[in-house]
Amino acid sequence: MDRPRTPSPPVLLRAARLLDIEKGEYVTEGSVLVEGERITAIGADSLPDNTVVRDLGDVTLLPGLMDMEVDLVLGGADHRSPLIPVQEDPAVRTLRAAANARRTLRSGFTTVRNLGLFVQTGGLLLDVALKKAIDLGWVEGPRIVPAGHAITPTGGHLDPTMFQALAPHVMPLTVEEGIANGVDEVRKAVRYQLKYGARVIKVCASNGVMSHTGPAGAQQYSDEELRAIVDEAHRAGVKVAAHCMGDRAIRAALDAGIDCIEHGFLASDETLDLMAARGTFLVATTCLTEAMDLTHAAPELQAKAAEVFPLARATTSRAIARGVRVALGTDAPAIPHGRGSKELIALVDRGMTPLQALRAATVVAADLIDAGDRGRLEPGLLADIVAVAGDPLSDIAVTGDVRFVMKGGQVYRD
Numbered sequence: 546m547d548r549p550r551t552p553s554p555p556v557l558l559r560a561a562r563l564l565d566i567e568k569g570e571y572v573t574e575g576s577v578l579v580e581g582e583r584i585t586a587i588g589a590d591s592l593p594d595n596t597v598v599r600d601l602g603d604v605t606l607l608p609g610l611m612d613m614e615v616d617l618v619l620g621g622a623d624h625r626s627p628l629i630p631v632q633e634d635p636a637v638r639t640l641r642a643a644a645n646a647r648r649t650l651r652s653g654f655t656t657v658r659n660l661g662l663f664v665q666t667g668g669l670l671l672d673v674a675l676k677k678a679i680d681l682g683w684v685e686g687p688r689i690v691p692a693g694h695a696i697t698p699t700g701g702h703l704d705p706t707m708f709q710a711l712a713p714h715v716m717p718l719t720v721e722e723g724i725a726n727g728v729d730e731v732r733k734a735v736r737y738q739l740k741y742g743a744r745v746i747k748v749c750a751s752n753g754v755m756s757h758t759g760p761a762g763a764q765q766y767s768d769e770e771l772r773a774i775v776d777e778a779h780r781a782g783v784k785v786a787a788h789c790m791g792d793r794a795i796r797a798a799l800d801a802g803i804d805c806i807e808h809g810f811l812a813s814d815e816t817l818d819l820m821a822a823r824g825t826f827l828v829a830t831t832c833l834t835e836a837m838d839l840t841h842a843a844p845e846l847q848a849k850a851a852e853v854f855p856l857a858r859a860t861t862s863r864a865i866a867r868g869v870r871v872a873l874g875t876d877a878p879a880i881p882h883g884r885g886s887k888e889l890i891a892l893v894d895r896g897m898t899p900l901q902a903l904r905a906a907t908v909v910a911a912d913l914i915d916a917g918d919r920g921r922l923e924p925g926l927l928a929d930i931v932a933v934a935g936d937p938l939s940d941i942a943v944t945g946d947v948r949f950v951m952k953g954g955q956v957y958r959d
Contacts, residue, residue, distance in 0.1 A: 609655030609929030620878020646686025661695025661747030693738035694723030762791025
């Protein structure tokens with residue numbers, strides 16, 4: 546018989562500094578009072594009688610960081626798994642995802658969007674299963690906004706057979722697993738993901754760099770198919786994120802009503818201006834353009850990367866300068882899980898101030914996923930709190946030195 550849980554006592558976290566992410570200034574000797582899973586006060590003068598006081602020392606308290614582009618199911622502590630694809634059944638993939646989730650949380654990222662499985666699962670939504678396990682407290686990990694399977698045409702960038710250039714019939718895939726062609730099939734694919742727990746829809750709107758599908762950025766879904774995907778998702782109150790690199794494909798995605806562009810590597814100035822005017826989000830995944838391990842990629846893919854990645858870095862800088870709403874996303878495991886701070890460093894290198902980069906990983910990301918309960922350290926919000934060594938407004942790299950992680954009032958790293 547389960548015993549009733551004893552409520553945790555209130556906790557006061559004290560630190561040398563607390564960052565007010567919206568004002569862009571520090572609260573010196575900042576403190577946060579946490580009761581249950583929520584923040585109840587900042588700089589509390591009076592405390593409940595049973596409050597536990599935790600002095601964290603010379604650190605900066607930040608809101609829990611958010612990564613808007615990951616796939617926890619793929620990769621590991623480095624870019625690759627030691628297993629070959631035929632050894633990775635859905636159970637193994639999910640267990641690996643649990644390890645990646647723990648690594649991600651302990652690196653200071655308390656919320657992620659898991660943007661689209663592109664593996665054979667028999668129709669199982671592994672990221673939804675992982676989300677349930679985390680929410681129930683069975684495994685440690687960040688809050689997950691799951692996409693289920695990415696929606697992609699046959700031979701599209703996120704058709705998993707494209708990454709290995711597999712022969713026909715080696716890996717048969719279904720509409721439920723996201724391989725969908727034509728308006729009727731894409732509607733069915735979206736409905737299936739939504740039925741089984743997806744909270745965002747990921748669509749492959751253009752070709753990419755690391756797949757055997759021709760030039761990077763070529764539009765892959767028709768305008769009609771893109772509109773059908775958006776229509777299905779939006780009628781269910783769910784946003785759509787599009788893997789999209791080419792300028793023409795991005796314009797088609799914008800015209801279809803896509804909410805968020807992933808990568809956007811080859812966008813023109815005119816398209817970036819349109820995104821800024823419409824408030825369309827960009828998840829630039831810019832760190833991977835210099836940190837992604839390409840040593841095992843086919844020569845033709847290495848050649849594409851050598852051409853596209855320098856252009857992509859410049860595009861991110863132009864997007865920042867034009868006021869596009871850039872939210873942080875790593876595309877892990879394109880860079881290893883647990884090293885999301887490298888994306889913050891890359892955003893600063895592209896032209897953001899450290900404060901802008903931190904906002905990309907907090908308040909902007911919260912706006913993208915309509916999560917008004919996080920992204921700031923304020924009374925009433927979730928107690929998702931990270932402590933990093935040093936002063937991140939002076940040196941963004943200190944976000945890689947995480948000393949403390951709390952999610953929902955529970956400590957996961959101390």
